[in-house]
Amino acid sequence: MFPAIGPISKIFKILHSDASPAQIAGGVCFGMIAGLTPLWNLHNLVVLFLVLVIRVNLGSAVLSFLLFSVIAVPLDPLFNAIGLKILKAETLYDSWTDLYNIPTFTFTHFNNSIVMGSLAVSLALFIPAWAATAWFIKGYRGRLREKIDGLRIVKLMKASSVYRLYAKIRDWTR
């Protein structure tokens, strides 16, 4: 139970932080791309670069990456099917052939069905995920934060040694 407190604490910390919903949502979306696609690919270097350069929330990016890495495994068959459909599409065949003949481009593994499928899905979900995340954070901060703080169990937790531990962790992560 105790190792799980860390990520949960992090989530709450992010939700209660001063970072804007857009920044948090951006982090979540970039993390989603890195998490859903196989890690050791060239496009993830681009994602890493963007995360470091653009003002997105690092914490949310990391958490999102961890979460979507777990979700990606059972979704591989779906990614595989989508990737194959894209790679074998007749309208795109010439383009893929041209890309394939560029020596360095093969390092992107674009012609791998999982890479293509997961990248396509994550890019397709980027804007909707960004919008949804930003909307959720706004909603949480506006309506839910006070209600959750008012819950008895939350008060008990705050009073208990669990909360003290949480507080310690919270202070440590600041």
Added chain:
Amino acid sequence: MRWKLLIVIAAVVAAAVFFTVNYLDSIVKKKIETVGTERVGAKVSLDGLEISIKNQSVKITGLQVANPDDPWKNIIELKSATVDFSLPYLLLKRVVIDNISVENPVWGSKRKTFGGITAQEKKPAPATPGASMDWKKYLPAGDLMKKFDPKKLVNPEAMKSLKQLEDIRGFAQGRDKYWKNRLEELEKSFNEVKASRSPLKIKKLIDDVKSARSELQKDVDRVNGVTRLVNDLRNGDIQKALETVGIGGGSVGEITQKLFSGMYRKQIENVYNKARSAKAKLSGTGEQAEKKKRMRGVTVEYPLKNPVPKFYLKKMVFKTSAENRTGNWFDGIISEVSSDPKLTGKPVDIAIEGGAQDLPGAYFGLRGKIELAGEQEVYSFNLKGDEIPVSMIEEMLGADSPLGIKGGSTVLNIGLDMEGDYINSYFLVMIKNILLSARPEGLKEVDKSLVRILDDSVKDINRISFKGKASGDLKNLQISVSSDIDKIFSKVFSKAVENARAEAEKRIRKELDREIGKRAPEIKKLLAGNDGRLANLDSLADGFRKQMEERVKKEAEKSLKKELGKGLKNFKLPF
């Protein structure tokens, strides 16, 4: 914090690049040694490795690959090798090698250190008997002395000639005593007759002498007759001794059939199993391959604008300098090896020559082309060379072989002429021992006596021809082979037998003559003694005859004078 992270990442990347640039060679060298050792099952070591991305080349020096079956020897050792590869194609996951240049390759070289992958160092294995035998030192004559000892073969009990000599010697010795006594009696009689002057006694004595002389002559004739018989018996005895030697004999026929029906199949299976094992290790099949099969995704291949096979070796050159041609060396060129020969459109071309340390004066060469043609995927392997190639048949016939064979019926034709100085007695005996004894582990001990016997006989033989055909698949392989090796062996053995028999006969004859010579002087002496006696008897008989004639003459004169009276006192007989 974001910028700190960026700086840290940049530093890590820079360090990685620096490390790679400066330590890549040693990393790859270590990897080759580790992976190579694991895959081969014996030590693989490199003295040095240089990778040049700019020049698109890799140079290795001092490569030694130990033999897992004999860890004190290397499968291959080479001084240096340079590989010129195409980087763009490598990035396109195509291994295209423009040239591999190998310097001083040696196969089967001895190692200074143990090449096995056990914890303890082991002592070198004892040398295989006959493995380093210098066959030229051993001549047939030397060996014949041990195998065909004339002293043992010339047995007086078994030799008729010697038995006859013994008999006659015994006879002559016995008669010698007899004659001594008889002649003494005759001399005694002579003295008595001389004193008595009796005509009757004289006549009797003369008759006795004549009789004795006749009997003695018979004895002499008998001895002489046996001596002539011994000469005739001698030849028969020599032939009899030769028969007990057992030179030649046996059957050398059906060697080809035995070779390829039993032994060769085992050799093919051996090679096949080793090839499968090596292929599995190199391609990482088994547990590791299972992991690879579980990797996510399907890789879709697209056509290359300049298509090349996945593996394409344009040229591989082996160079051995003259001073290094002392051990097991080879030299030559192999070109157009690819995983898809149809794509390159050129046959594999092989031209290699080499020598073997254990075959003094040996020289082998291998020249050929492998072409794919026709629906049945017929391979014409026309070798006009001097070496039986180690065919990786599985790689050629397997469904997933790099040559893109898709199975089905396959026909393999082989025509091979072997020519060279190394077709000597050692080589022929090696083949004979392998084939006729059908030992699957191969030759361990060469029949040294046979080598020596064959040595002189094979001087003018330096060519053997084989023709073979294999069809079907590995599970049901039909092989038929013909060769002239049976004829060669018959011819060689006939000569060897002839030579050996002549030598054995010479030695037996010499020994028999020696034995005869030992007995002859005594017989000659006895014969000479009898000759002397004969002469004495002759002179004795002459003496008595003259004496008798004188006496008869005197008596006749006396009688006539008495008969004719006083009137003829002064009359003298005209005789």
